[in-house]
Amino acid sequence: MAKVSINLATGSIQEEELIVGIDLGTTNSLIAIVREDEGQRKPIALRETDGLTLVPSIIHFGPFGDVHVGQDARQHLLDAPERTIYSVKRLMGKSYHDVEDHAASFAYKVIDDHTDSLVKVAVGNQFYSPIELSAQILHQLKARAEHVLKVPVSKAVITVPAYFNDTQRQATRDAGKLAGLDVLRIVNEPTAAALAYGLGVRPDEERSIAVYDLGGGTFDISILRLSGGIFEVLSTHGDTYLGGDDFDRALVGLFKQQVPQFNTEDDATLIQELRLLGEEAKKALSHSEFFEGSIRGEKIHVHRHEFESAIRPLVERTLDSCRQALSDARLSTKDIDAVVMVGGSTRVPLVKQSVREFFVRELFDSFNPDEVVALGAAVQADILAGKNTDMLLLDVTPLSLGIETMGGLMDVLVPRNSKIPSKAGRQYTTQKDGQSAMAITVYQGERDLVADNRKLASFNLKGIPSMPAGLPKVEITFLIDADGILKVSAKELRSGVAQSISVKPQYGLTDEEVEQMLMDSLLNARKDMQARALVEASTEAEQMLLTTENFLQKNRNLLSEEEMNRTLSQMNTLRVALSAKEKNQIQAATEALNDICRPFAERLMDSALSEAMRGTKVL
Ligand code: ADP
């Protein structure tokens, strides 16, 4: 099955490099590869002898140390919920603090260790990190692929939701490594989906595309621009806690009304039974109008229209995200040429219909929506293997990245929705004479004050040679690699002192937080502008006070007593305004102090001149 190629220079036989594409999903995972088919390179999902392509992202730990993944593990959701782990992806790169609000929704034990370190799952007396758990799934996928392909599989492209932050991407990478895979690239899921459809292959093709991805647990919308064989992600938006699971829950809600005698409290098995029945009903309702089933001997039934009324608000929320993504991309629905449907939940007729009506477009939905991301990952793998040179990929950062400057202001180096990989740099200088170190603190977010943003990391650039304030030139560079991981470096250009870090925050940011941050920045835009104006006025005032103090210390003799008093009194007025945090007063007082001091500065220059003419150097 594996292809071999002969190196004509050496005559040696080389096994063709196989790089697989993996969709490591919240609900389902799968592997795809690209095959040569009638002269064309086509992505296909790997199908096991059981005929299935999807591997449920579920891990069961048996009582004898045996581990089961996928369909085998799924059965145990009912008989051993506390030993059967699902939705691990929700825990990737998270601390307990991040997930505690949702902890009750897991039927297994998520450990509260009262720290900000990464969360663990307890099974019996064993503890597992989400990385180890994901590695179990990846290991299973790898084994399946090797079984089907009959060759070793060691290189992969793995997809992640567009809003995964650095920690979550790194965690995914680490899981791959733990499973014995060399992870060549982490790719955003919506981007992969667009790739799968091979849109934009023709160099003359120009299109704007929306990728709507509603899976089991996450929702993502991406607006892509295809031009000259290049995929560019114009904007992304989404919600980590919106997906088919919520549809199941809506149905469980309807069932509970029909069997009020059932008490789900403290009955994990019943909760799981209801959940599975909910999913069964949902899938049935994708092709029939009515579902009838039973639970513990009691009949339940649901009509499609009942289901649709229950989930309509959820579908509406996805459309709100679409509106936001469009507005971020500065496009309207009529600018969108194609809409790609991704994720098993887009099989729900109401979802398709709503999306079709929203965009007023026919949908790209010919591939299985739950396979299309893996297919795209395989296409990306094919590009990396050098076999497909027609396409190139650009992604974007979901939030702005910057550093803290004087007065706690956010100075943005990489604005949100910037293309990645990307590089940005800016020069800064010292505030104080002889300052030998500079604290560089990296933030993520849209607010004007860093206090309102998310701190990612900080470090000290030490060993700056002694120079007057304002003289050192410290260049800060932000480098975001193709995986979206940020490297920050600082270099003092006069001395060459340098330092850098890779930003891997302690624990991550949820999509909800990302959304909240974007929302906050809109809601607080006015307040932020005022806060920024105050900080800027205060910074200028403090600088003015410092300069004046320095001047008075060195040049007292140039001033009359009256001038001296007037200056000191105005400095006091300014200090009072500063402590009152009154922007207008601060500006007025700074202006007044500046007016008083300006003639002194001229006098100093004159005196410097006359001294210079007398042959004495002035410092
Ligand atoms: P993820 O990307 O989160 O792993 P998938 O894309 O595999 O998820 O989608 C899984 C979701 O799709 C589940 O909630 C599942 O119930 C739902 N799903 C699968 N088939 C159907 C169907 N025929 N009708 C409705 N929902 C479906």
Ligand code: MG
């Ligand atoms: Mg998915």
